[in-house]
Amino acid sequence: MTLAWVNQHLDVGERIVKTETLHGGMTAEMRRLTIGTEDAVTRHLVLRSFVDPFYMENAKDWLSREAGALALLAGTGVLAPELVAVDPTAAHCEYPSLLMTHLAGRSVLDNEGVETRVPLLARQLVAIHALRPAERPQEFRTLTTAESVVVPKGGDATAWAAAINVIRKPAPPYEGRFLHRDFQPGNVLFDVPPSSPTRARITGVVDWSQPSWGPADLDVAHCCTNLALLHDPAWGLRFAEAYEEAGGALATAASERLYWLVRDALSCSEEVELWAQAYQDAGRTDLTTSILERRLDTYVTGLVNALG
Template sequence: MAEGESAAVVETDIDDLGGSRTRVWVERSLRSGDRVCAVAALRGGWTSQMRRLDVEGEGEPYSLVLRSFVKPFFVRHALGLLTREADILRLLADTNVPAARLHGVDAAAEHCDHPSLLMSLLPGSLRLDGEDIERKTELLARQLVAIHGVLVPEGARPRTYQAWTSPERVRLPENAKQPEVWQRAVEVIRQPPPAYRPCFLHRDFHPGNVLFAGEGADLTITGVVDWVETSWGPADLDVAHCSTALALLHGVPVGMRLADHYVAAGGTLSDDPADHLYWRVLDALAFAPDAEKVAEPWREIGREDLTPAVLAQRLEEYLQALFSQYG
């Protein structure tokens, strides 16, 4: 993990672990003689409380990241979510995917004040601005191909993917400029899911969960974070999710180009445009009506331009572009 789901430090001189049960658990997970000397609250995510823990001892100082679920909804689901993430971090430790190293997990809050997971701090930072966007998009596509190529023994495979919306759950915008586009999109996902060849999915892969370092030709991905939704399913769905996020962050043309970069990098998507359209629309409608929830952490780390009106317009234009290309 980097500055986690979060990329910006809120406070760098506090120790909000105090003498809590969480601190006792964390320090038991450290090497003998090491101790937490500072805690920095991190921002940019909305599912978890993220904190960077600075550790010192006999060796070189280092930092860890502590993810804690404090919101009631996520506390209720923490056992499954954090156990899954811990299992995935163990699995990825033997791959070339740049994921954090697991240091400890207390998914049921048996020892901590809240369900928590402790992991290494990854280098790099979130880059949600439009600089080097074509290079970023190519790197995102290559990273997805690598993730989808992870070989997972049958007994270690994560759960089958879950759709994040359905025709009955879609919230349509009240002031849509093209209401017929939205109605057509809902009709698309009334169809049964297409057949697919399953693979290992991150399931929440987008620029807000990817860390970069360098500039220009030296730009590189240094970390992929937030593995709580990891699933087994169609590569099209991961590509769809990242494409929607890119369209919202940087405009429709950027979101539309990701699939081409993915195929150019060696990835395989459905040969049937109707199948590809289904996965792309299924993901896009999960953001309806305006993607406001996911935009909150994006604005916290500098994208104040992403207002509900801007996001609603981009989402509608993105659906129209999908129908123009695949429908």
């Protein structure tokens, strides 16, 4: 069924000649399709399918939102895949699916060169937040509560108690921005010349399944958490600085910044094992659950001490 659906959206004379599984995603299966012609000309498409029953109940919403975001991003300065087709309810495919163009480049999660990539990530996020869509996406949602936070074994109880108390308070006022809502190194593609890592450049941003309207701090906080766990807790706060250096505006009060940074970090506490598995699938086999728990504890403690 899925093959027939994809074939309907190919040009005359084209056919699928190869499929490859793409690793690193937590919610959906990703496949790169090599499309060929009789003249041996090839191009690539990406098929995103929700096959896990746990995530499938959200597939219609996520795929519809991604299709809308890709249509919005076409023609902007933000490099993103082009939408080819979407079947959010599995009316034609075996599973809810989205077909899009393939972008060159790869996600880079290695420690080497992080000091070069962080400013690039910051500038890219500033460009995303500068978009002013004619129709706003839905308001952001956060599901973590004080009761759902999971304190890591051996974590600083005092710091975690203080952090949990932060999110018991109402969200601070904010100026709305167009948000990606999962902006992090795994969703940004780079071209990194092997002979010159310092000349790395971004080739695209992927996974637009949850575009939202909300505070820039929230997108920044999510990338901060990822950098803290991928590389070192110090890179968390460094990214917030880089975002401002790139022209981005964050909350002025330390207490307001702390709210968004802590809220994202605490949301990770519930899924550390899933994050570790995703990082390992993407090649960072050194990042075990216990290592991420220690880094998360250090990061949360550092946030409370620096901004609390």
